[in-house]
Amino acid sequence: MADNLKDLSDAGVSIWLDDLSRERLDSGNLAGLIRDDHVVGVTTNPTIFAGALADGEAYDPQVRELAARGASLEQAVRELTTTDVRNACDLFRDVHAATDGVDGRVSIEVSPALAKDTEATAAEAADLWKTVDRPNLLVKIPATVEGLPAITRTLAEGISVNVTLIFSVERYRAVMDAYLEGLEQAKANGHALADIHSVASFFVSRVDSEVDKRLEAIGSPEALALRGQAAVANARLAYAAFEETFAGERWEALAAAGARKQRPLWASTGVKNPDYSDTMYVDQLVVADTVNTMPEKTLRAVADHGKIAGDKVTGTAQEAGEVYAKLSSVGIDVDDVYLTLENEGVEKFEKSWDELLDSVKGQLANAK
Template identity: 55%
Template sequence: MTHIDELASLGTSTWLDDLSRDRIRTGNLQEVIDTKSIVGVTTNPAIFAAAMSKGTAYDEQIAALKADKAALDEAVYAMTIDDVREACDLFTDIYRDTDGRDGRVSIEVDPRISADRDATLSQAKELWKKVDRPNVMIKIPATQDSLPAITDALAEGISVNVTLIFSVARYREVIAAYREGVRRAQENGHDVSGIHSVASFFVSRLDTEVDRRLEEIGTEQALALRGKAGVANARRAYAVFQDIGRSDLPEGANVQRPLWASTGVKNPEYPATMYVTELAGPDTVNTMPEATIDAVLEQGGLHGDTLNGTVDEAQQVFEDLVAVGVDLEDVFAVLEREGVDKFVSAWQELLDSMATQLQ
């Protein structure tokens, strides 16, 4: 049993936060599944931008798309959809053996349209149809403008990865959006037992922003709180999940599991496995870059369920942050805005690169 298997026994599924055609075609992704107990994959515009800007794996398809005079957006999505479809096929057995909880591969809607409810829903439906695999998840950001589109997509029977969640207040809205979506899906005649969703909390980014502010404050009390906000925030979210995340769902509907994202540490002074060992517990997912997966495999450090029974300690951290002068509402607003901007920038970088290659 590996440490990733041990993590699974605690209730946390490990997904790989990376995908590329090289990984798929060389057999590397299958090897990671077989040897590192990975049971899913997440992607985002930055991951695809990095994948398509390196090597020659996409050259043949780019040449074909160029010959067909494909539009820029069409070309980019043609390649990402092919990658996601092939990855879904590699996870088919896991998807079947876990009744759809795992074996999932995520693909994100165009971040530039996140404020447009109708456009987001339209693209979610198009991606769902074109990937044409039951184990795909469509990623939609949890911005205020996108929440109705999340509900709409779920109501169409689409499994959704709700991404870019930072605050517990927004998470409560995500839970409400999920409940309403699966309720409408049932009314629309869909089998809700086949609809799955995760709510993706970004962890390390919160520490990066809060630590920066704590260092600006500079007092002994402030500096002592560095590296504590991310875990505390996730634990507070998990307490909300335990309190209301399982209730008021239609009969047969699945719970929307919390997913810990951005779990590679940004500060090298912190343990590489910090956002894994301190966030292990039932009904959760942790999507990790491969370096973090390797660190867990090598170092372990798991010490049981670190989510249940931790909310009081986590709440105290937040009270202490406020006491030393951290404006948490502003932190969450900045991180959400920057999160969308980063995905838009990565997507634009990908489009610009592809435009050059198609020319």
């Protein structure tokens, strides 16, 4: 029987689960995924935590304890979420050690309400790092214009970062520049570069959702023929930018001092269009030095019927560029697509954060 997840891992793709909850931790589900399904990391976001806190009773004992000591709403949310992340970090301790710190990583995101505030983002990133207090944590910071200097500042303090909500290759290049600058400052600050890790989360499925909607509005045969091609092409162009950046003189100087590459992470890899293969954002983005973080539904689909057939990315930049040339020729404003997706991404996470606050507020009230 084929072991698609092993094949994916052997191809150099780190498999991370895009989900975390107290129930997963307490039931042994996450431990089983690590043991049996080659899962070597976890990502979270406000939407994931909002769903976890609203579902089930696993958080009730801690909520009662928080209510009994009069914790504020903000304190309660911070303690509930960082407890899950800290416990997950501990669960991945052996993976972290076995991979020299590359994997065994768990991510937690700064409040999305701070996405346009550099100072507040950097301050919260430092506070989350201190609160979780685990070396295999990644603090997620969105790749907004305001987030870029916060990324640099956070790395400069020796804090490992997951840069999230990246949609365009242009912004991705700015993210990599912020990473290199952060490492340079960290070195000047006396931090060991080998201890600083980072991934750059490049969102995939949302690109197809937005571009396909616009192609269908155009409606010409040429436009409709391009559906389902934008997201994979975009990711392949991003990987070409990664290869270029992490082969230059600036990077080589940092590598000589022990620095690690900031790996591309394929995020939002659950397929939203039922007309497409439910494993396409895994099968078509196999390449070494990457992470694919996927919901369990996608993980199970890949295990069952994924088509893992080696490197599908290296050397594809020209073909991917041709896809974008065709998109422009039929009337797709790709810059507007990226701006729309970034704004929507921040808004969705802000809405989820508000839902999380409302859920915890109600639970605290009921516990009193």
